[in-house]
Amino acid sequence: EPEVTQTPSHQVTQMGQEVILRCVPISNHLYFYWYRQILGQKVEFLVSFYNNEISEKSEIFDDQFSVERPDGSNFTLKIRSTKLEDSAMYFCASTRTDTQYFGPGTRLTVL
Amino acid sequence: SQQGEEDPQALSIQEGENATMNCSYKTSINNLQWYRQNSGRGLVHLILIRSNEREKHSGRLRVTLDTSKKSSSLLITASRAADTASYFCATSNTGFQKLVFGTGTRLLVSP
Numbered sequence: 001e002p003e004v005t006q007t008p009s010h011q012v013t014q015m016g017q018e019v020i021l022r023c024v025p026i027s028n029h030l031y032f033y034w035y036r037q038i039l040g041q042k043v044e045f046l047v048s049f050y051n052n053e054i055s056e057k058s059e060i061f062d063d064q065f066s067v068e069r070p071d072g073s074n075f076t077l078k079i080r081s082t083k084l085e086d087s088a089m090y091f092c093a094s095t096r097t098d099t100q101y102f103g104p105g106t107r108l109t110v111l
Numbered sequence: 112s113q114q115g116e117e118d119p120q121a122l123s124i125q126e127g128e129n130a131t132m133n134c135s136y137k138t139s140i141n142n143l144q145w146y147r148q149n150s151g152r153g154l155v156h157l158i159l160i161r162s163n164e165r166e167k168h169s170g171r172l173r174v175t176l177d178t179s180k181k182s183s184s185l186l187i188t189a190s191r192a193a194d195t196a197s198y199f200c201a202t203s204n205t206g207f208q209k210l211v212f213g214t215g216t217r218l219l220v221s222p
Contacts, residue, residue, distance in 0.1 A: 043201075045210065107151075
């Protein structure tokens with residue numbers, strides 16, 4: 001059964017550094033998303049992406065964040081200058097209809 | 112916002128018992144989805160119910176939706192220790208829009 005995959009599973013970085021989180025959505029899906037979950041809190045929407053452009057973004061998704069679909073399979077989230085409060089689990093999701101399928105997540109730790 | 116709230120926050124039962132979790136939301140929705148999250152891991156999609164549906168079943172899961180009360184419930188019958196996880200409801204305004212997650216219910220099923 002097709003799955004959303006994410007790499008790396010865990011990323012540790014220093015405050016101020018750039019990180020790129022990678023996702024491979026399910027191959028025939030058309031809509032892609034990033035969410036995050038700070039430890040012990042609810043899952044929060046960051047951004048949705050369709051037809052090679054952002055379709056919606058949350059207040060969290062400020063100028064420090066960007067997304068890209070560099071080729072036909074990858075979907076990336078870049079944080080330009082990480083802050084301590086960016087420490088969270090980041091989930092990628094994709095859908096073709098209305099059921100969103102989530103990847104296993106990348107745990108980002110900012111020191 | 113569509114913010115969902117779930118209750119109870121935590122539920123502890125014995126194997127074989129039924130577990131019921133409730134979710135409330137604030138605005139009109141297109142669909143409501145339930146996800147399971149094992150500790151520190153990814154979100155597994157359980158079931159989707161659309162706004163024009165009142166009840167759906169999938170294996171040991173039964174979901175109801177009452178749009179007049181803006182609430183949903185997830186019933187897990189004959190629970191097993193492997194059902195121990197956090198359960199989240201998530202709502203969407205349209206088929207492809209962002210999901211807004213509830214606060215989750217932590218379920219502990221003891222052998």
